[in-house]
Amino acid sequence: MHMGIDYYNILKVNRNATDDDLKKAYRRLAMIWHPDKNPNTNKSDAESKFKQISEAYDVLSDPQKRQIYDLYGEEALKSGRRFNNNNHQNPNPNFRFNPRDAEDIYAELFGGSDAGFRNGESSSVKKAPAVENVLGCSLLDLYKGAKKKMKISRTVLDSFGKIRTVEEILTIEIKPGWKKGTKITFPEKGNQEPGVIAADLVFIIDEKPHDIFTREGNDLLVNQEISLLEALTGKTVELTTLDGRHLVVPVTEMVNPGYELTVANEGMPISKDPRKKGNLRIKFDVRYPSRLTAEQKSDLKRVLGGS
Known part of the structure; x- marks a missing residue:
């Protein structure tokens, strides 16, 4: 295998993945790493991860880019140099690698359920009402600050519009001094259903009584x-x-x-x-x-x- 980025590994697909496999893998990862879906994590981490999966999809879903990548690896693909070793002919000596914009790929692939809403075509798409959960914190948690991990299970639509259940772990960062009633919102982490934008998931801080x-x-x-x-x-x-x-x-x-x-x-x-x-x-x-x-x-x- 050539050195450089392993696009198959980034999308978690095998080397003979079909176009359909790539779409599914991209959609699943884009749902997790799109910067809008990560307001509470490190924004730049999410952005670079999102760019990576978009680039991987861009290369592997284009037969020409994929062929060059499979034969020579990522560096060769991007440097656009000609390959004239004895075993391989460069499939296309005039090829130039032009990466596509990550957001364009995202809009194209989420064209079904919510891209219409994104592009402002149909304002009839409703957003499900927020789902609220009480999060009990000890006085010490609220004094020192704490990180709480919550395992959530939610329904999502796959690329064929089928509903399936996924489990996810959310990290809630409690800041020192937060009061009872403080709300933490995870946008669109509620259940997804056809024709409805997923609900926001909201945690409301409650304070457990202390002995002293x-x-x-x-x-x-x-x-x-x-x-x-x-x-x-x-x-x-x-x-x-x-x-x-x-x-x-x-x-x-x-x-x-x-x-x-x-x-x-x-x-x-x-x-x-x-x-x-x-x-x-x-x-x-x-x-x-x-x-x-x-x-x-x-x-x-x-x-x-x-x-």
């Missing part, structure tokens, strides 16, 4: 119980943050029931600028002794009597 912290906007709230003695004489509160750091907060004021202590910048990240954070608010609950001995009462009277 409660979220309010960009703030985190935590309840802290302290004894009456600590309320009167001071205490150091020790907490573990959502991301596992050890936090020591000195309480210097006298604590009344319902007192709140604010620790700046220890709340949730703010999604527009995750370097900034909301506040951590510590709500105190004072635990009173259930009973006092006569001796304790007289001691307290002595100490607090004048206050």
Whole structure:
């Protein structure tokens, strides 16, 4: 085999693939890699992959280009040099390789179901209503950010207009600080049916309750119980943050029931600028002794009597 790009491998077809095999393979891959279908992945990756499959289809679906490619490989095809080794005659010495535009190939091959819609001929094509799914995230996911992989199964139309089911894995990138109700849309990843544009697939963020912290906007709230003695004489509160750091907060004021202590910048990240954070608010609950001995009462009277 000659060096250079392996077009058969790019389209995942064997070397004696028919015209029909090539169309099917191209359509399947173009559905996955067309830049419009990849708004959430790396755009330039999708674009280069899409160009590759278009080039592979362009060469293999053209009998003349394919013949030269099969005999001499991709570099020879593109350099257009003449081949006069003893075994082969150049099938066409005047041949020039002119690559076709990837979007033209796409429009031509999707001429059935949705190219009419693309070219604006028929505005009667309806788009199926969006399919919404709730995506439960832990408070830690929303604090640190996370990647979640979702396996979806959807129906698509093959090149003959037959409906079949395909499975696909979508990666949802959760950004630090996202709130409940945030929507992530994957365009046209719903089921495809004849004459209807596939629905958008929408994931809606939901926040699972946390054992210790409660979220309010960009703030985190935590309840802290302290004894009456600590309320009167001071205490150091020790907490573990959502991301596992050890936090020591000195309480210097006298604590009344319902007192709140604010620790700046220890709340949730703010999604527009995750370097900034909301506040951590510590709500105190004072635990009173259930009973006092006569001796304790007289001691307290002595100490607090004048206050």
